[in-house]
Amino acid sequence: MLLDVNPIDAYKALYEGAFGTKNAFAETLVKATPLLLVGIGICISFRAGVINIGGEGQMVIGALMGTALALQIPDAPAEVIIPLSLVVGFIGGAVWGALAGALKAYFNVNEILSTVMLNQIAIYTMNYLLNNTLIDPAQAQLASRIPQTARLSRAADLPRLWMPTRLHLGVVIAVVLAILVYILLWRTTLGYRIRAVGKSPRASRYAGINVKRYVVLSLLLSGGFAGLAGITQVLGVSHRMITDGSASGFTGSAGFNGIVAALFGKLHPIGAIPASILFGALLVGANQLQRTTQVPSAFVTTLNGIVLLFVVGSEIWTRRRARRRVAVVSSEPTPPARQTAVEAEPAK
Amino acid sequence: MIGDLFTASVLIGIAGSGIRLATPYLYAALGETFGQRSGVFNLGVEGVMLMGAFSAYWATYESGNNLLIGILVALFVGVLMGLLTAFINVTLKAEQGISGIGIFMFGLGLSELLYQIAFKGERIPIKAFSRINIPLLSDIPVVGEIFFRQNLLVYVAFALVPVAWFVINRTTFGLKIRAVGQNPEAADAMGINVTRIRYATVTLGGMLAAVAGASLSIAQLNVFQQNMTAGQGFIAVALVYFGSWRPFGVMAGALLFSTVNALQLWVRTRGIDIPAEYASMAPYLLTILALVFASRRVDQPAALGKVFERGG
Numbered sequence: 001m002l003l004d005v006n007p008i009d010a011y012k013a014l015y016e017g018a019f020g021t022k023n024a025f026a027e028t029l030v031k032a033t034p035l036l037l038v039g040i041g042i043c044i045s046f047r048a049g050v051i052n053i054g055g056e057g058q059m060v061i062g063a064l065m066g067t068a069l070a071l072q073i074p075d076a077p078a079e080v081i082i083p084l085s086l087v088v089g090f091i092g093g094a095v096w097g098a099l100a101g102a103l104k105a106y107f108n109v110n111e112i113l114s115t116v117m118l119n120q121i122a123i124y125t126m127n128y129l130l131n132n133t134l135i136d137p138a139q140a141q142l143a144s145r146i147p148q149t150a151r152l153s154r155a156a157d158l159p160r161l162w163m164p165t166r167l168h169l170g171v172v173i174a175v176v177l178a179i180l181v182y183i184l185l186w187r188t189t190l191g192y193r194i195r196a197v198g199k200s201p202r203a204s205r206y207a208g209i210n211v212k213r214y215v216v217l218s219l220l221l222s223g224g225f226a227g228l229a230g231i232t233q234v235l236g237v238s239h240r241m242i243t244d245g246s247a248s249g250f251t252g253s254a255g256f257n258g259i260v261a262a263l264f265g266k267l268h269p270i271g272a273i274p275a276s277i278l279f280g281a282l283l284v285g286a287n288q289l290q291r292t293t294q295v296p297s298a299f300v301t302t303l304n305g306i307v308l309l310f311v312v313g314s315e316i317w318t319r320r321r322a323r324r325r326v327a328v329v330s331s332e333p334t335p336p337a338r339q340t341a342v343e344a345e346p347a348k
Numbered sequence: 349m350i351g352d353l354f355t356a357s358v359l360i361g362i363a364g365s366g367i368r369l370a371t372p373y374l375y376a377a378l379g380e381t382f383g384q385r386s387g388v389f390n391l392g393v394e395g396v397m398l399m400g401a402f403s404a405y406w407a408t409y410e411s412g413n414n415l416l417i418g419i420l421v422a423l424f425v426g427v428l429m430g431l432l433t434a435f436i437n438v439t440l441k442a443e444q445g446i447s448g449i450g451i452f453m454f455g456l457g458l459s460e461l462l463y464q465i466a467f468k469g470e471r472i473p474i475k476a477f478s479r480i481n482i483p484l485l486s487d488i489p490v491v492g493e494i495f496f497r498q499n500l501l502v503y504v505a506f507a508l509v510p511v512a513w514f515v516i517n518r519t520t521f522g523l524k525i526r527a528v529g530q531n532p533e534a535a536d537a538m539g540i541n542v543t544r545i546r547y548a549t550v551t552l553g554g555m556l557a558a559v560a561g562a563s564l565s566i567a568q569l570n571v572f573q574q575n576m577t578a579g580q581g582f583i584a585v586a587l588v589y590f591g592s593w594r595p596f597g598v599m600a601g602a603l604l605f606s607t608v609n610a611l612q613l614w615v616r617t618r619g620i621d622i623p624a625e626y627a628s629m630a631p632y633l634l635t636i637l638a639l640v641f642a643s644r645r646v647d648q649p650a651a652l653g654k655v656f657e658r659g660g
Binding site: 020031051053104107108109110112113114117119120124125127128132133246256259260279296298299300301302303304305306307308309311312314316317 | 395450454460628639640
């Protein structure tokens with residue numbers, strides 16, 4: 001093998017690292033939480049035919065705003081500080097997402113490109129704030145200061161679920177929200193319209209749906225869930241924001257990996273739950289892999305890239321099979337199957 | 349301090365490094381122009397650039413500082429990445445915006461992985477492309493200093509602009525590319541092999557993106573580091589929109605961006621009282637603004653981003 005490592009050992013390390021012990025399993029769920037939160041947001045935007053690549057930036061802005069608020073009210077009780085920070089974190093991500101949505105709806109700017117640029121702008125905003133306005137007063141005087149905020153008050157810590165592991169309430173919040181988003185998308189008029197816009201913007205327009213509004217709304221919600229993922233990381237895991245100058249230092253690339261998890265879960269919020277756990281396991285297992293076999297954890301990024309390619313690439317076979325099935329049932333010409341931002345198929 | 353900005357030597361310095369910094373944008377965006385003209389929206393440029401940057405650096409190092417081998421290996425890796433992109437987007441007909449992120453993550457992870465394996469985290473600088481002073485021309489005051497004291501990859505990048513224009517607008521191959529990008533069904537009916545044209549443009553795009561990456565690792569910074577492209581590949585994709593799918597427009601965009609970049613680097617090194625983070629943000633804000641203005645134009649290839657399937 002290229003890496004000069006016995007593959008059996010590697011798999012064993014990966015598995016042991018992810019599920020081997022109580023602590024490992026808890027860590028897997030901790031890593032899965034932001035993936036799931038980003039992932040359910042991705043389900044909303046992709047269902048609306050909008051491709052949100054901005055999870056990283058939305059996580060960062062959500063975390064920044066939530067953290068800034070939590071730092072303002074250190075004496076508030078947990079019942080106030082936690083929900084308020086979560087809501088503000090959601091709003092932060094939502095604003096960042098809605099910005100891309102508005103650019104797409106009203107200025108016809110490709111949302112893939114704008115969200116990527118907004119990611120970078122969020123990173124520099126974070127670097128600036130953590131070096132200046134939000135810097136830990138204890139660090140501010142030091143010569144070689146670490147760009148980080150002060151530790152949030154203990155009241156802001158998300159309750160631990162499974163002592164002594166780091167598993168926190170965030171995982172429950174994420175699962176509940178996944179179910180709520182499922183209900184939103186498939187059981188409400190709003191969700192129906194979001195999906196209608198994704199299937200066919202033109203038909204939706206004829207049906208009297210304000211397509212622009214739903215484009216903005218879907219990116220707003222999508223960004224909001226990413227923002228929630230960001231602030232949940234702060235309240236549940238790190239208890240302060242710290243930067244190494246890149247987004248992934250804070251997000252652990254959950255903004256991108258959440259896309260993989262959502263697609264792996266077939267863009268279904270409930271399906272995203274097991275998919276997130278799988279990728280959470282991969283991330284935790286990779287750390288173990290690095291410790292025991294010296295395989296760098298960049299391996300997981302590579303693997304996620306391949307999985308993503310495989311998932312989007314395999315869609316054609318699913319579609320083709322579906323079409324054949326329709327063709328068997330009726331000899332009618334097939335209706336256009338699935339249309340997203342990219343018109344899936346020319347009508348025949 | 350601000351007054352310094354207007355001294356001639358500073359302006360020449362900024363313009364000169366602006367030209368140099370335009371190189372990776374130019375290679376990557378020209379490659380993307382070919383792909384998009386044939387209807388393929390390839391967002392994976394960043395990942396291919398990283399692979400090109402690593403492979404060029406690695407091959408140069410391993411071959412005892414042979415830069416030619418570095419470039420050739422980068423080109424080869426670019427072909428492989430291009431073929432992979434084409435296979436996913438054209439043959440498997442994947443959703444192009446998402447598959448691009450897959451290619452990006454794959455390139456980001458693999459370049460870092462291989463770097464860790466090959467160099468164990470050590471940073472060993474190589475002897476990179478040096479400046480070539482073009483005789484006579486480089487002696488012209490101002491102009492010579494800005495344009496004719498650059499490294500080889502810079503000259504090649506700018507030479508490629510008219511070549512790309514010629515290929516797209518004046519050759520049969522270019523005609524086929526445009527036909528496939530505008531109306532693949534009609535092109536197919538005319539007997540043009542849509543798949544083959546798209547494979548060709550995407551592979552060419554992969555090669556140019558890899559050279560773009562190489563221009564960073566073996567002509568500008570002399571090392572490889574994780575995620576060293578830092579979003580330049582994505583800006584390159586946006587530049588194609590900005591330049592409305594024309595090589596000279598793309599060049600204008602690349603120069604605009606690289607000059608802003610050079611300016612912000614200069615501001616940062618001088619410690620002028622603008623936070624460095626604001627300066628670093630400038631190129632990305634500019635990209636968004638550029639996209640707002642570029643979106644008014646309507647000359648986007650009609651089939652861009654659309655999957656072609658033969659009507660049965």
